[in-house]
Amino acid sequence: MNNIRLIMIGLLVPALLMIPFSIMSFYTDFANRNPDPSLVTVDFNQKTYNAIEGKKEFEQYQCMGCHTIVGNGAYFAPDLTTVYRRMKENDALLANFMMSGAPAKGMPPMKERSMNIDDAYRITAFLKYTNMLDTNGWPGEGSWDRDGDPDSVSPEKQNVSDIWQVVLGIIFINSLVFSIIFAFERRNNEQEEGS
Protein backbone atom coordinates (compact mmCIF):
# COMPACT_ATOMS: atom_id res chain seq x y z
CA MET A 1 0.00 0.00 0.00
CA ASN A 2 1.03 3.52 -0.70
CA ASN A 3 2.80 5.08 2.32
CA ILE A 4 0.86 8.33 2.31
CA ARG A 5 -2.45 6.49 2.00
CA LEU A 6 -1.54 4.38 5.04
CA ILE A 7 -0.77 7.50 7.06
CA MET A 8 -3.99 9.19 5.95
CA ILE A 9 -6.03 6.17 7.09
CA GLY A 10 -4.21 6.26 10.43
CA LEU A 11 -5.09 9.94 10.77
CA LEU A 12 -8.62 10.10 9.42
CA VAL A 13 -10.25 7.04 11.00
CA PRO A 14 -9.60 8.03 14.64
CA ALA A 15 -9.99 11.76 13.88
CA LEU A 16 -13.47 11.15 12.49
CA LEU A 17 -14.30 8.90 15.44
CA MET A 18 -13.29 11.72 17.81
CA ILE A 19 -16.23 13.81 16.53
CA PRO A 20 -19.00 11.53 17.88
CA PHE A 21 -16.94 10.80 21.00
CA SER A 22 -16.58 14.52 21.71
CA ILE A 23 -20.27 15.15 21.11
CA MET A 24 -21.11 12.24 23.41
CA SER A 25 -18.92 13.77 26.13
CA PHE A 26 -20.99 16.94 26.28
CA TYR A 27 -24.43 16.08 24.87
CA THR A 28 -26.63 16.22 27.95
CA ASP A 29 -28.39 12.89 27.39
CA PHE A 30 -25.13 10.96 27.69
CA ALA A 31 -22.80 13.28 29.55
CA ASN A 32 -22.21 13.10 33.27
CA ARG A 33 -24.58 15.12 35.43
CA ASN A 34 -22.32 18.09 36.00
CA PRO A 35 -23.75 21.32 37.43
CA ASP A 36 -24.12 24.49 35.38
CA PRO A 37 -21.28 26.78 36.58
CA SER A 38 -23.38 29.91 36.16
CA LEU A 39 -25.91 28.56 38.69
CA VAL A 40 -23.38 27.65 41.38
CA THR A 41 -23.04 30.78 43.48
CA VAL A 42 -21.60 31.99 46.75
CA ASP A 43 -22.90 35.04 48.64
CA PHE A 44 -20.62 37.44 50.41
CA ASN A 45 -21.33 40.90 51.76
CA GLN A 46 -24.65 41.14 49.86
CA LYS A 47 -22.92 40.26 46.59
CA THR A 48 -23.26 37.02 44.64
CA TYR A 49 -20.34 35.40 42.86
CA ASN A 50 -20.69 32.50 40.44
CA ALA A 51 -18.30 29.74 39.45
CA ILE A 52 -17.56 31.22 36.01
CA GLU A 53 -16.00 34.32 37.56
CA GLY A 54 -14.28 31.98 39.97
CA LYS A 55 -12.76 29.92 37.17
CA LYS A 56 -11.14 32.99 35.66
CA GLU A 57 -9.66 34.01 39.02
CA PHE A 58 -8.54 30.42 39.63
CA GLU A 59 -6.60 30.56 36.36
CA GLN A 60 -5.25 34.05 36.91
CA TYR A 61 -3.82 33.31 40.38
CA GLN A 62 -2.25 30.17 38.93
CA CYS A 63 -3.62 27.81 41.60
CA MET A 64 -2.71 24.91 39.29
CA GLY A 65 0.96 25.92 39.67
CA CYS A 66 1.05 24.17 43.07
CA HIS A 67 -2.28 22.35 43.47
CA THR A 68 -4.14 19.94 41.21
CA ILE A 69 -7.74 20.27 40.05
CA VAL A 70 -9.45 17.04 38.93
CA GLY A 71 -5.96 15.60 39.42
CA ASN A 72 -4.25 17.85 36.86
CA GLY A 73 -1.66 20.42 37.80
CA ALA A 74 1.39 20.42 40.05
CA TYR A 75 1.94 17.89 42.81
CA PHE A 76 3.33 20.35 45.35
CA ALA A 77 0.05 20.78 47.21
CA PRO A 78 -3.19 18.80 47.76
CA ASP A 79 -5.92 18.28 45.17
CA LEU A 80 -8.65 20.93 45.22
CA THR A 81 -11.52 19.09 43.50
CA THR A 82 -13.20 18.17 46.79
CA VAL A 83 -11.62 20.80 49.04
CA TYR A 84 -15.04 22.42 49.53
CA ARG A 85 -16.31 19.22 51.17
CA ARG A 86 -13.16 18.94 53.30
CA MET A 87 -13.73 22.51 54.49
CA LYS A 88 -17.18 21.47 55.76
CA GLU A 89 -18.86 23.35 52.89
CA ASN A 90 -18.13 26.58 54.75
CA ASP A 91 -17.59 29.48 52.32
CA ALA A 92 -16.04 31.84 54.85
CA LEU A 93 -13.62 29.21 56.19
CA LEU A 94 -12.33 28.41 52.68
CA ALA A 95 -12.07 32.05 51.54
CA ASN A 96 -10.28 33.13 54.71
CA PHE A 97 -7.93 30.15 54.49
CA MET A 98 -6.97 31.21 50.96
CA MET A 99 -6.25 34.75 52.09
CA SER A 100 -4.08 33.76 55.05
CA GLY A 101 -2.48 30.67 53.43
CA ALA A 102 -0.39 28.11 55.28
CA PRO A 103 3.16 29.53 55.19
CA ALA A 104 4.58 26.70 57.31
CA LYS A 105 3.56 24.17 54.63
CA GLY A 106 4.55 26.27 51.64
CA MET A 107 1.28 28.02 50.76
CA PRO A 108 1.75 31.79 50.60
CA PRO A 109 -0.92 34.05 52.09
CA MET A 110 -2.74 34.86 48.87
CA LYS A 111 -3.39 38.41 50.03
CA GLU A 112 0.36 38.94 49.59
CA ARG A 113 -0.15 37.82 45.99
CA SER A 114 -2.58 40.73 45.52
CA MET A 115 -5.72 38.63 46.07
CA ASN A 116 -8.65 40.53 47.55
CA ILE A 117 -11.48 39.01 49.56
CA ASP A 118 -13.93 39.21 46.65
CA ASP A 119 -11.61 37.13 44.47
CA ALA A 120 -11.29 34.62 47.30
CA TYR A 121 -15.08 34.25 47.37
CA ARG A 122 -15.18 33.92 43.57
CA ILE A 123 -12.68 31.06 43.78
CA THR A 124 -14.75 29.57 46.60
CA ALA A 125 -17.72 29.52 44.22
CA PHE A 126 -15.57 27.73 41.63
CA LEU A 127 -14.42 25.13 44.18
CA LYS A 128 -18.01 24.62 45.30
CA TYR A 129 -18.76 23.83 41.66
CA THR A 130 -15.83 21.41 41.19
CA ASN A 131 -16.96 19.59 44.33
CA MET A 132 -20.27 18.86 42.58
CA LEU A 133 -18.66 17.41 39.43
CA ASP A 134 -19.38 13.81 38.51
CA THR A 135 -15.79 12.58 38.15
CA ASN A 136 -16.63 8.87 37.83
CA GLY A 137 -15.90 8.34 41.51
CA TRP A 138 -12.46 9.89 41.66
CA PRO A 139 -10.75 10.56 44.11
CA GLY A 140 -12.72 7.81 45.87
CA GLU A 141 -11.82 6.99 49.44
CA GLY A 142 -8.28 8.30 49.14
CA SER A 143 -7.00 10.94 51.48
CA TRP A 144 -7.88 13.75 49.08
CA ASP A 145 -11.46 12.99 49.93
CA ARG A 146 -10.96 12.95 53.69
CA ASP A 147 -7.98 15.13 54.44
CA GLY A 148 -9.99 16.83 57.15
CA ASP A 149 -8.96 20.03 58.81
CA PRO A 150 -6.32 21.84 56.69
CA ASP A 151 -4.21 22.51 59.77
CA SER A 152 -4.31 18.95 61.08
CA VAL A 153 -0.83 17.97 59.94
CA SER A 154 2.17 20.17 60.48
CA PRO A 155 5.30 19.68 58.41
CA GLU A 156 7.60 17.36 60.28
CA LYS A 157 11.33 17.33 60.16
CA GLN A 158 12.74 14.48 58.15
CA ASN A 159 13.61 11.36 60.09
CA VAL A 160 17.31 10.61 59.51
CA SER A 161 16.80 6.88 60.02
CA ASP A 162 14.72 6.77 56.79
CA ILE A 163 17.68 7.77 54.65
CA TRP A 164 19.10 4.23 54.35
CA GLN A 165 16.30 3.19 51.96
CA VAL A 166 17.21 5.98 49.61
CA VAL A 167 20.93 5.32 49.88
CA LEU A 168 20.28 1.68 48.93
CA GLY A 169 18.11 2.84 46.05
CA ILE A 170 20.79 5.23 44.80
CA ILE A 171 23.46 2.52 44.95
CA PHE A 172 21.25 -0.05 43.22
CA ILE A 173 19.98 2.16 40.40
CA ASN A 174 23.35 3.75 39.72
CA SER A 175 25.28 0.49 39.67
CA LEU A 176 22.73 -0.70 37.11
CA VAL A 177 23.10 2.45 35.03
CA PHE A 178 26.89 2.45 35.19
CA SER A 179 27.16 -1.22 34.25
CA ILE A 180 25.00 -0.52 31.17
CA ILE A 181 27.18 2.45 30.24
CA PHE A 182 30.43 0.53 30.65
CA ALA A 183 29.14 -2.50 28.76
CA PHE A 184 27.94 -0.26 25.94
CA GLU A 185 31.12 1.79 25.67
CA ARG A 186 33.33 -1.29 25.86
CA ARG A 187 31.41 -3.00 23.08
CA ASN A 188 31.63 0.15 20.98
CA ASN A 189 35.38 0.40 21.50
CA GLU A 190 35.89 -3.25 20.59
CA GLN A 191 33.89 -2.78 17.42
CA GLU A 192 35.92 0.28 16.49
CA GLU A 193 39.18 -1.59 17.05
CA GLY A 194 37.86 -4.59 15.13
CA SER A 195 36.77 -2.60 12.09
Add this chain to the structure above:
Amino acid sequence: MSEYPSRIKTRKYFITAVLLFVVQMLIGIVMSVDVLSRDRSTTPLPFDILKALHLNLMVLWLLLGFVGGLYYLLPVETGRDIKHPKLIDIQFWLLLLIGIGIIISEIFFTGRNWWLVEGREYVEAGRLWDILLTAGLLTVVYNVIATMLESRNKLSSPILVLAAGTVGSVLMYVPGEIWFDNIVAAEYFRWWVVHYWVEASFELIAAGVIALILLAMTDARREIIEKYLAIEVALILLTGIIGQGHHYYWIGTPDSWLFLGGLFSALEPVPLFLMVWSAYKDLKENHKPILNIVVLYMIAGATLGNFMGAGIWGFIHTLPQINFYTHGTQITSSHAHFATPGTYLLLVLGISYLAIPDLTGRMNFSQYRGKIGFWLLVIGFLNIIFALLIAGVIQVYQQRVEGLSFMSVQNTLLPYFEWRLIGGLIAFAGGLLIAYDLILISITKVGSKMNK
Protein backbone atom coordinates in the same frame (compact mmCIF):
# COMPACT_ATOMS: atom_id res chain seq x y z
CA MET B 1 26.27 24.23 1.89
CA SER B 2 26.76 27.26 -0.28
CA GLU B 3 23.80 26.31 -2.45
CA TYR B 4 21.45 26.80 0.54
CA PRO B 5 22.58 30.10 2.10
CA SER B 6 19.60 30.35 4.45
CA ARG B 7 20.66 27.27 6.39
CA ILE B 8 23.24 29.16 8.41
CA LYS B 9 20.42 31.20 9.93
CA THR B 10 19.17 28.14 11.82
CA ARG B 11 22.29 28.02 13.99
CA LYS B 12 20.87 30.53 16.47
CA TYR B 13 17.73 28.42 16.89
CA PHE B 14 19.74 25.46 18.17
CA ILE B 15 22.04 27.48 20.42
CA THR B 16 19.10 29.32 21.98
CA ALA B 17 17.17 26.07 22.43
CA VAL B 18 20.06 24.46 24.30
CA LEU B 19 20.63 27.55 26.45
CA LEU B 20 16.93 27.72 27.34
CA PHE B 21 17.10 24.05 28.27
CA VAL B 22 19.92 24.82 30.70
CA VAL B 23 17.80 27.60 32.22
CA GLN B 24 14.86 25.19 32.48
CA MET B 25 17.01 22.69 34.37
CA LEU B 26 18.23 25.43 36.69
CA ILE B 27 14.61 26.33 37.47
CA GLY B 28 13.87 22.63 38.05
CA ILE B 29 16.70 22.47 40.59
CA VAL B 30 15.37 25.53 42.43
CA MET B 31 11.92 23.90 42.45
CA SER B 32 13.24 20.68 43.93
CA VAL B 33 14.89 22.73 46.71
CA ASP B 34 11.50 24.35 47.25
CA VAL B 35 9.84 20.94 47.57
CA LEU B 36 12.38 20.02 50.25
CA SER B 37 12.20 23.22 52.30
CA ARG B 38 8.63 24.43 51.61
CA ASP B 39 10.00 27.76 52.71
CA ARG B 40 9.43 30.79 50.53
CA SER B 41 12.61 32.46 51.79
CA THR B 42 14.89 29.78 50.28
CA THR B 43 13.78 30.38 46.70
CA PRO B 44 13.83 33.54 44.60
CA LEU B 45 10.31 33.02 43.22
CA PRO B 46 7.15 31.23 44.43
CA PHE B 47 6.70 27.60 43.38
CA ASP B 48 3.82 28.22 40.96
CA ILE B 49 5.79 30.78 38.94
CA LEU B 50 8.84 28.50 38.83
CA LYS B 51 6.65 25.62 37.68
CA ALA B 52 5.06 27.76 34.94
CA LEU B 53 8.49 28.86 33.74
CA HIS B 54 9.80 25.28 33.89
CA LEU B 55 7.03 24.14 31.53
CA ASN B 56 6.80 27.16 29.25
CA LEU B 57 10.55 27.39 28.66
CA MET B 58 10.41 23.74 27.63
CA VAL B 59 7.60 24.43 25.15
CA LEU B 60 9.57 27.36 23.79
CA TRP B 61 12.88 25.56 23.28
CA LEU B 62 11.13 22.52 21.83
CA LEU B 63 9.44 24.77 19.27
CA LEU B 64 12.73 26.56 18.57
CA GLY B 65 14.53 23.26 18.12
CA PHE B 66 11.88 21.76 15.87
CA VAL B 67 11.42 24.86 13.73
CA GLY B 68 15.19 25.20 13.41
CA GLY B 69 15.49 21.51 12.56
CA LEU B 70 12.78 21.78 9.93
CA TYR B 71 14.46 24.78 8.30
CA TYR B 72 17.78 22.94 8.40
CA LEU B 73 16.50 19.68 6.89
CA LEU B 74 14.03 21.13 4.39
CA PRO B 75 16.46 22.52 1.75
CA VAL B 76 18.24 19.20 1.14
CA GLU B 77 15.00 17.26 0.80
CA THR B 78 13.32 19.80 -1.47
CA GLY B 79 16.48 20.63 -3.41
CA ARG B 80 15.93 24.38 -3.02
CA ASP B 81 16.53 27.11 -0.50
CA ILE B 82 13.82 28.26 1.93
CA LYS B 83 11.38 30.48 0.06
CA HIS B 84 11.53 33.45 2.45
CA PRO B 85 14.91 33.42 4.22
CA LYS B 86 14.18 36.71 5.98
CA LEU B 87 11.24 35.13 7.79
CA ILE B 88 13.63 32.69 9.48
CA ASP B 89 15.27 35.58 11.32
CA ILE B 90 12.00 37.37 12.03
CA GLN B 91 10.39 34.22 13.42
CA PHE B 92 13.36 33.57 15.65
CA TRP B 93 13.24 37.03 17.20
CA LEU B 94 9.45 36.83 17.52
CA LEU B 95 9.65 33.49 19.36
CA LEU B 96 12.37 34.89 21.60
CA LEU B 97 10.34 38.03 22.26
CA ILE B 98 7.32 35.90 23.18
CA GLY B 99 9.53 33.87 25.48
CA ILE B 100 10.84 36.95 27.25
CA GLY B 101 7.29 38.30 27.41
CA ILE B 102 6.07 35.08 29.04
CA ILE B 103 8.89 35.17 31.60
CA ILE B 104 8.30 38.83 32.50
CA SER B 105 4.53 38.43 32.76
CA GLU B 106 4.90 35.29 34.89
CA ILE B 107 7.24 37.04 37.31
CA PHE B 108 5.40 40.36 37.58
CA PHE B 109 1.79 39.79 36.55
CA THR B 110 0.68 36.41 38.00
CA GLY B 111 -2.71 37.02 39.58
CA ARG B 112 -2.86 40.54 38.22
CA ASN B 113 -3.84 40.18 34.59
CA TRP B 114 -5.55 37.25 32.91
CA TRP B 115 -4.38 38.46 29.48
CA LEU B 116 -0.78 38.04 30.56
CA VAL B 117 -0.98 34.94 32.78
CA GLU B 118 -3.62 32.24 32.43
CA GLY B 119 -2.20 29.81 34.94
CA ARG B 120 -3.39 26.55 33.40
CA GLU B 121 -0.77 23.81 33.40
CA TYR B 122 1.33 23.80 30.18
CA VAL B 123 -0.59 26.76 28.72
CA GLU B 124 0.22 29.23 31.51
CA ALA B 125 1.14 31.87 28.97
CA GLY B 126 -1.55 34.55 28.87
CA ARG B 127 -3.97 35.11 26.02
CA LEU B 128 -1.80 37.83 24.45
CA TRP B 129 1.18 35.48 24.14
CA ASP B 130 -1.06 32.68 22.84
CA ILE B 131 -2.24 34.85 19.96
CA LEU B 132 1.26 36.06 19.11
CA LEU B 133 2.68 32.54 19.30
CA THR B 134 -0.03 31.13 17.03
CA ALA B 135 0.48 33.95 14.55
CA GLY B 136 4.25 33.44 14.56
CA LEU B 137 3.94 29.69 14.07
CA LEU B 138 1.43 30.18 11.26
CA THR B 139 4.08 32.13 9.36
CA VAL B 140 6.42 29.15 9.89
CA VAL B 141 3.77 26.90 8.40
CA TYR B 142 3.36 29.28 5.47
CA ASN B 143 7.09 29.40 4.84
CA VAL B 144 7.42 25.61 4.98
CA ILE B 145 4.47 24.97 2.68
CA ALA B 146 5.59 27.67 0.22
CA THR B 147 9.03 26.05 0.09
CA MET B 148 7.60 22.56 -0.34
CA LEU B 149 5.24 23.62 -3.14
CA GLU B 150 8.21 24.77 -5.20
CA SER B 151 10.24 21.69 -4.42
CA ARG B 152 12.68 20.52 -7.10
CA ASN B 153 12.65 16.91 -5.88
CA LYS B 154 9.70 14.63 -5.37
CA LEU B 155 8.73 15.08 -1.75
CA SER B 156 9.57 12.04 0.35
CA SER B 157 7.38 10.81 3.17
CA PRO B 158 9.79 11.74 6.04
CA ILE B 159 9.71 15.42 5.12
CA LEU B 160 5.94 15.31 4.64
CA VAL B 161 5.55 13.72 8.07
CA LEU B 162 7.85 16.35 9.57
CA ALA B 163 5.87 19.16 7.98
CA ALA B 164 2.56 17.58 9.02
CA GLY B 165 3.85 17.43 12.59
CA THR B 166 4.72 21.13 12.51
CA VAL B 167 1.35 22.09 11.06
CA GLY B 168 -0.36 19.84 13.60
CA SER B 169 1.42 21.42 16.54
CA VAL B 170 0.24 24.87 15.43
CA LEU B 171 -3.34 23.73 14.82
CA MET B 172 -3.55 21.85 18.10
CA TYR B 173 -2.45 24.89 20.08
CA VAL B 174 -5.71 26.64 19.18
CA PRO B 175 -8.40 24.44 20.87
CA GLY B 176 -6.73 24.86 24.25
CA GLU B 177 -7.07 28.63 23.96
CA ILE B 178 -10.83 28.74 23.57
CA TRP B 179 -12.56 30.03 26.70
CA PHE B 180 -15.11 27.67 28.27
CA ASP B 181 -17.19 28.56 31.34
CA ASN B 182 -17.22 24.92 32.22
CA ILE B 183 -14.13 23.27 33.76
CA VAL B 184 -14.93 19.94 32.08
CA ALA B 185 -14.86 21.41 28.58
CA ALA B 186 -11.87 23.59 29.44
CA GLU B 187 -9.87 20.57 30.64
CA TYR B 188 -11.16 18.49 27.72
CA PHE B 189 -9.69 20.90 25.18
CA ARG B 190 -6.62 21.83 27.22
CA TRP B 191 -5.58 18.21 26.83
CA TRP B 192 -5.86 18.59 23.06
CA VAL B 193 -2.89 20.90 23.25
CA VAL B 194 -0.84 18.77 25.60
CA HIS B 195 -1.71 15.29 24.37
CA TYR B 196 -1.92 16.03 20.65
CA TRP B 197 1.41 17.78 20.92
CA VAL B 198 3.40 15.11 22.69
CA GLU B 199 1.58 12.07 21.40
CA ALA B 200 0.71 13.11 17.85
CA SER B 201 2.41 16.21 16.37
CA PHE B 202 5.73 16.03 18.21
CA GLU B 203 5.77 12.27 17.77
CA LEU B 204 5.42 12.79 14.01
CA ILE B 205 8.28 15.28 14.12
CA ALA B 206 10.34 12.76 16.10
CA ALA B 207 9.62 9.92 13.67
CA GLY B 208 10.36 12.13 10.67
CA VAL B 209 13.60 13.51 12.08
CA ILE B 210 14.84 10.08 13.13
CA ALA B 211 14.09 8.72 9.66
CA LEU B 212 15.85 11.65 7.95
CA ILE B 213 18.91 11.36 10.18
CA LEU B 214 19.09 7.61 9.60
CA LEU B 215 18.79 8.23 5.87
CA ALA B 216 21.64 10.73 5.99
CA MET B 217 23.95 8.71 8.23
CA THR B 218 23.46 5.08 7.27
CA ASP B 219 23.26 3.13 4.03
CA ALA B 220 19.88 1.59 4.90
CA ARG B 221 17.58 1.48 1.89
CA ARG B 222 15.30 4.47 1.50
CA GLU B 223 12.18 2.42 0.68
CA ILE B 224 12.54 0.35 3.85
CA ILE B 225 12.99 3.38 6.10
CA GLU B 226 10.03 5.08 4.47
CA LYS B 227 7.84 2.00 4.77
CA TYR B 228 8.63 1.65 8.47
CA LEU B 229 8.01 5.35 8.96
CA ALA B 230 4.59 5.10 7.34
CA ILE B 231 3.58 2.13 9.52
CA GLU B 232 4.88 3.85 12.65
CA VAL B 233 3.11 7.10 11.91
CA ALA B 234 -0.17 5.39 11.00
CA LEU B 235 -0.03 3.43 14.29
CA ILE B 236 0.94 6.50 16.32
CA LEU B 237 -2.10 8.35 15.01
CA LEU B 238 -4.40 5.35 15.23
CA THR B 239 -3.60 4.75 18.91
CA GLY B 240 -2.72 8.29 19.97
CA ILE B 241 -5.77 10.20 18.78
CA ILE B 242 -8.30 8.13 20.72
CA GLY B 243 -5.66 7.32 23.34
CA GLN B 244 -6.44 10.89 24.43
CA GLY B 245 -9.15 9.16 26.47
CA HIS B 246 -6.67 8.40 29.27
CA HIS B 247 -6.89 12.09 30.19
CA TYR B 248 -10.69 11.92 30.33
CA TYR B 249 -11.13 9.37 33.10
CA TRP B 250 -11.73 11.70 36.04
CA ILE B 251 -12.41 15.18 34.68
CA GLY B 252 -16.20 14.90 34.57
CA THR B 253 -16.59 13.25 31.16
CA PRO B 254 -18.67 10.06 30.67
CA ASP B 255 -17.33 6.73 31.89
CA SER B 256 -17.26 5.36 28.32
CA TRP B 257 -13.88 7.07 28.16
CA LEU B 258 -12.58 4.59 30.74
CA PHE B 259 -12.98 1.85 28.13
CA LEU B 260 -11.90 3.84 25.06
CA GLY B 261 -8.95 5.51 26.74
CA GLY B 262 -7.78 2.32 28.42
CA LEU B 263 -7.97 0.28 25.22
CA PHE B 264 -6.26 2.70 22.84
CA SER B 265 -3.65 4.06 25.19
CA ALA B 266 -2.63 0.51 26.12
CA LEU B 267 -1.71 0.10 22.43
CA GLU B 268 0.39 3.28 22.36
CA PRO B 269 3.72 1.53 23.13
CA VAL B 270 3.43 -0.57 19.94
CA PRO B 271 4.51 2.09 17.39
CA LEU B 272 7.17 3.32 19.81
CA PHE B 273 8.63 -0.17 19.98
CA LEU B 274 8.52 -0.36 16.20
CA MET B 275 10.60 2.83 16.09
CA VAL B 276 13.27 1.29 18.33
CA TRP B 277 13.27 -1.92 16.35
CA SER B 278 13.54 -0.32 12.91
CA ALA B 279 16.31 2.05 14.06
CA TYR B 280 18.18 -0.89 15.60
CA LYS B 281 17.83 -2.92 12.43
CA ASP B 282 19.02 -0.06 10.23
CA LEU B 283 22.05 0.58 12.43
CA LYS B 284 22.93 -3.09 12.70
CA GLU B 285 22.93 -3.64 8.95
CA ASN B 286 24.73 -0.40 8.30
CA HIS B 287 28.11 -0.56 6.54
CA LYS B 288 28.70 3.15 6.15
CA PRO B 289 31.16 4.47 8.77
CA ILE B 290 29.39 6.88 11.11
CA LEU B 291 31.62 9.87 11.75
CA ASN B 292 29.34 11.87 14.00
CA ILE B 293 28.98 9.45 16.93
CA VAL B 294 27.28 12.03 19.18
CA VAL B 295 24.28 12.29 16.84
CA LEU B 296 24.03 8.51 16.84
CA TYR B 297 24.02 8.51 20.66
CA MET B 298 21.31 11.15 20.79
CA ILE B 299 19.09 9.48 18.19
CA ALA B 300 19.46 5.99 19.67
CA GLY B 301 18.78 7.54 23.09
CA ALA B 302 15.70 9.32 21.76
CA THR B 303 14.14 6.16 20.31
CA LEU B 304 14.86 4.20 23.49
CA GLY B 305 13.75 7.06 25.73
CA ASN B 306 10.57 7.38 23.71
CA PHE B 307 9.78 3.69 24.07
CA MET B 308 10.71 3.45 27.74
CA GLY B 309 9.48 6.84 28.93
CA ALA B 310 6.37 7.36 26.86
CA GLY B 311 5.60 3.70 26.15
CA ILE B 312 6.44 1.68 29.26
CA TRP B 313 6.23 4.44 31.87
CA GLY B 314 2.98 5.60 30.30
CA PHE B 315 1.58 2.09 30.16
CA ILE B 316 2.20 1.40 33.84
CA HIS B 317 -0.40 3.95 34.86
CA THR B 318 -2.63 4.25 31.82
CA LEU B 319 -5.27 1.64 32.64
CA PRO B 320 -8.22 3.22 34.45
CA GLN B 321 -8.15 0.67 37.27
CA ILE B 322 -4.57 1.74 38.09
CA ASN B 323 -4.96 5.38 37.15
CA PHE B 324 -7.75 5.74 39.70
CA TYR B 325 -5.02 5.49 42.34
CA THR B 326 -2.02 6.97 40.56
CA HIS B 327 -3.73 10.01 38.97
CA GLY B 328 -2.18 13.20 40.27
CA THR B 329 0.74 11.61 42.13
CA GLN B 330 4.51 11.56 41.64
CA ILE B 331 4.09 8.60 39.23
CA THR B 332 2.90 11.09 36.62
CA SER B 333 5.88 13.28 37.41
CA SER B 334 8.24 10.34 36.89
CA HIS B 335 6.60 9.57 33.53
CA ALA B 336 6.89 13.20 32.40
CA HIS B 337 10.56 13.39 33.38
CA PHE B 338 11.26 10.26 31.33
CA ALA B 339 9.14 10.84 28.24
CA THR B 340 9.91 14.50 27.51
CA PRO B 341 13.68 14.68 28.00
CA GLY B 342 14.07 11.06 26.87
CA THR B 343 12.49 11.82 23.50
CA TYR B 344 12.39 15.49 22.65
CA LEU B 345 15.45 16.76 24.48
CA LEU B 346 17.68 14.10 22.92
CA LEU B 347 16.07 14.74 19.55
CA VAL B 348 16.73 18.49 19.68
CA LEU B 349 20.28 17.83 20.87
CA GLY B 350 20.67 15.27 18.06
CA ILE B 351 19.60 17.78 15.40
CA SER B 352 21.86 20.40 17.00
CA TYR B 353 24.88 18.09 16.90
CA LEU B 354 24.06 17.25 13.28
CA ALA B 355 23.47 20.82 12.16
CA ILE B 356 25.97 22.98 14.03
CA PRO B 357 29.20 21.18 12.97
CA ASP B 358 27.81 21.04 9.43
CA LEU B 359 26.93 24.75 9.39
CA THR B 360 30.26 25.90 10.79
CA GLY B 361 32.28 23.41 8.81
CA ARG B 362 33.83 21.83 11.91
CA MET B 363 33.05 18.23 11.07
CA ASN B 364 36.15 17.04 12.92
CA PHE B 365 35.04 18.43 16.29
CA SER B 366 36.04 16.57 19.42
CA GLN B 367 33.20 14.19 20.30
CA TYR B 368 34.49 13.56 23.78
CA ARG B 369 32.49 16.30 25.51
CA GLY B 370 29.29 15.40 23.68
CA LYS B 371 29.51 11.77 24.77
CA ILE B 372 30.26 12.63 28.40
CA GLY B 373 27.46 15.18 28.39
CA PHE B 374 25.05 12.60 26.99
CA TRP B 375 25.93 10.05 29.67
CA LEU B 376 25.69 12.67 32.41
CA LEU B 377 22.20 13.52 31.19
CA VAL B 378 21.28 9.83 31.13
CA ILE B 379 22.60 9.18 34.65
CA GLY B 380 21.02 12.35 36.03
CA PHE B 381 17.63 11.79 34.49
CA LEU B 382 17.50 8.09 35.39
CA ASN B 383 18.14 9.10 39.02
CA ILE B 384 15.31 11.64 38.83
CA ILE B 385 13.02 9.09 37.19
CA PHE B 386 13.59 6.28 39.68
CA ALA B 387 13.51 8.59 42.70
CA LEU B 388 10.13 9.94 41.57
CA LEU B 389 8.84 6.50 40.62
CA ILE B 390 9.58 5.05 44.06
CA ALA B 391 8.23 8.20 45.70
CA GLY B 392 5.11 7.81 43.59
CA VAL B 393 4.55 4.20 44.62
CA ILE B 394 4.92 5.17 48.29
CA GLN B 395 2.59 8.12 47.81
CA VAL B 396 -0.06 5.99 46.09
CA TYR B 397 0.06 3.41 48.86
CA GLN B 398 0.12 5.75 51.84
CA GLN B 399 -2.15 8.46 50.56
CA ARG B 400 -4.58 6.80 48.19
CA VAL B 401 -4.86 3.36 49.78
CA GLU B 402 -4.14 3.89 53.47
CA GLY B 403 -5.58 7.40 53.42
CA LEU B 404 -2.86 9.36 55.21
CA SER B 405 -3.06 13.10 54.69
CA PHE B 406 -1.21 14.82 51.85
CA MET B 407 1.31 16.65 54.00
CA SER B 408 2.31 13.68 56.16
CA VAL B 409 2.96 11.66 52.99
CA GLN B 410 5.04 14.50 51.58
CA ASN B 411 7.19 14.30 54.72
CA THR B 412 7.76 10.58 54.13
CA LEU B 413 8.84 11.34 50.58
CA LEU B 414 11.51 13.89 51.55
CA PRO B 415 14.49 11.48 51.21
CA TYR B 416 13.34 10.60 47.69
CA PHE B 417 13.07 14.27 46.79
CA GLU B 418 16.66 14.67 47.99
CA TRP B 419 17.63 11.82 45.67
CA ARG B 420 15.81 13.64 42.86
CA LEU B 421 17.81 16.79 43.61
CA ILE B 422 21.08 14.84 43.30
CA GLY B 423 19.91 13.50 39.93
CA GLY B 424 18.95 17.00 38.86
CA LEU B 425 22.42 18.33 39.68
CA ILE B 426 24.10 15.55 37.65
CA ALA B 427 21.81 16.20 34.69
CA PHE B 428 22.47 19.93 35.01
CA ALA B 429 26.21 19.29 34.77
CA GLY B 430 25.57 17.30 31.58
CA GLY B 431 23.41 20.05 30.13
CA LEU B 432 26.05 22.68 30.87
CA LEU B 433 28.75 20.57 29.24
CA ILE B 434 26.66 20.06 26.11
CA ALA B 435 25.74 23.74 25.88
CA TYR B 436 29.41 24.68 26.27
CA ASP B 437 30.43 22.15 23.64
CA LEU B 438 27.81 23.29 21.11
CA ILE B 439 28.70 26.95 21.60
CA LEU B 440 32.37 26.08 21.18
CA ILE B 441 31.64 24.27 17.90
CA SER B 442 29.41 27.05 16.65
CA ILE B 443 31.72 30.03 17.18
CA THR B 444 34.14 29.03 14.46
CA LYS B 445 34.06 31.66 11.75
CA VAL B 446 31.42 30.73 9.21
CA GLY B 447 32.74 29.40 5.94
CA SER B 448 36.40 29.46 6.94
CA LYS B 449 37.02 25.74 6.69
CA MET B 450 34.17 24.85 4.45
CA ASN B 451 35.84 24.33 1.12
CA LYS B 452 38.95 22.53 2.26
